[in-house]
Amino acid sequence: MDTMRERFATTVSGILDADPRTAVVLADIGTAGFEKAGAAHPDRVINVGIREQLLVGLGGGLALAGLRPIVHTFASFLVDRAFEQVKLDFGHQGVGGVLVSANASYDWPAGGMTHMSPGDVALIDTLDGWTQHVPGHPDEAETLLRRAVAAGNDKVYVRLSAQTNAEPHPVTCGGFLPVREGRRGVVVAVGPMLDNVLHAVEGLDVSVLYATTVRPFDGAGLRSAVGAGPADVVLVEPYLAGTSTSAANDALGHMPHRILGLGVPRQELRRYGSLDEHLAGVGLDPRSLRRRVTSFLN
């Protein structure tokens, strides 16, 4: 199986062939996958070098000129470093585009915090009108990338991960996918968190919803899963803990409810090692998740 980043390159290379309105902007990261597309479409595969403000600003300029830009680098540089460009060169200009990140939370544990952006989804969520996709499998990434590019002039963020679930799931039209049903609460698993969540809640009487689109947040889907209650909801997100807690709270404003927001904590781990070690380090491995979910529901 290819990685999400590899699937990104093959999928978007095909999109470049088919749609002359699209262009890819890179900043020395992910360029190898676009060598062939760059030779075929030299005006629509642009590598600016190690210049992230220009990366995002240039993307905004492409949109002003009538193109559909697809802008890609690591999340820490795409969102954190160039955040004002995301805010002004897309949103404030009134133009759209597709931002595609990689390596956001803990995908390169040995790289340390300089190459991590657990706050990316929360940061983008401070801005108006952004759709945010968090695929959990390369097949889902392909579907969501195609959908993002085809979404008119919308502003779309696609968060690619090294972590994936073993099998792909159907990609809904933005709604949360019910994966299993239970009576004691609802666990929302976002993207690559699904396998760990399903493992963690084995034998527990809880519903599980699977989310690959987190903004807009499917409040109706959550309300439906909660039903008459109890409205005990656990959000398991592969990025900053609590990122969607307020959205879930808004969705359940009509009834008493409790929400546990699990994800990556603010505190830096300051460890290297492997992805699995990091997941355990931040409490997102199956054993930690089971303990935290059980404790919350009891």
Add this chain to the structure above:
Amino acid sequence: MTSTSVDTTYTYDDLAGLMSLMTGDEKHGFAATSTLDVLWVLYDRVLRVTPETVDAPERDRFLLSKGHGPMAYYAVLAAKGFLPVDWLSGFGSYGSPLGHHPDRTLVPGVEIASGSLGHGLPLAVGTVHGLRARGLTGPRVWVLIGDGELDEGSNHEAIAYAGATGLDRLHTVVIDNGSATHGWPGGIAPRFAAAGWSAVTVDGRDHEALYEAFTTPHPGQPHVVVARVEKVASVEPARH
């Protein structure tokens, strides 16, 4: 939003009166405006864009990156019929589309919303690329920045990239009124030239010199015109 009747007889000499509709200051603010002559020469003689072609793919694009102190910009746009003169007196008020920083979604003919410094050049680089990708090789893209704005690092990302890749549809005017806190030792034009740009420095009040600098051929290179104007101690709106 459509323009009301356009008085096509407006000339450079009318700009002071148009600006006074915004500033309430008959002459002083006018004289202190560093961008006025550059803007007038561009819109009067260089840019191929009219109120009728503000959405035409083949139009030239002018991006005001230095978005603070936009009175001269609005005055020139009004004089050329892009926006109604009767909008000017509302400058900065709640119901007016004319803010202290321009908004492209509110004002016809305004290509970018600006105010935060250092965004225009990267947006212009992207616009050049986008037009080229669409096969629109005719339009020229102009961006106006200030010497103080040049402090922002994003400009230098764009300057280095545009020079190295020879984006010859890109044109930059730097209004140099000596406002950069630490100055530019060695000069501004040489920095662009070292990055591969065609670069000239002229008197920013001399209309003929500006016109000549704006229309100088620069095959295979982006082009910068550094327009020197007097250093003024006027109170312009905050830089950011």
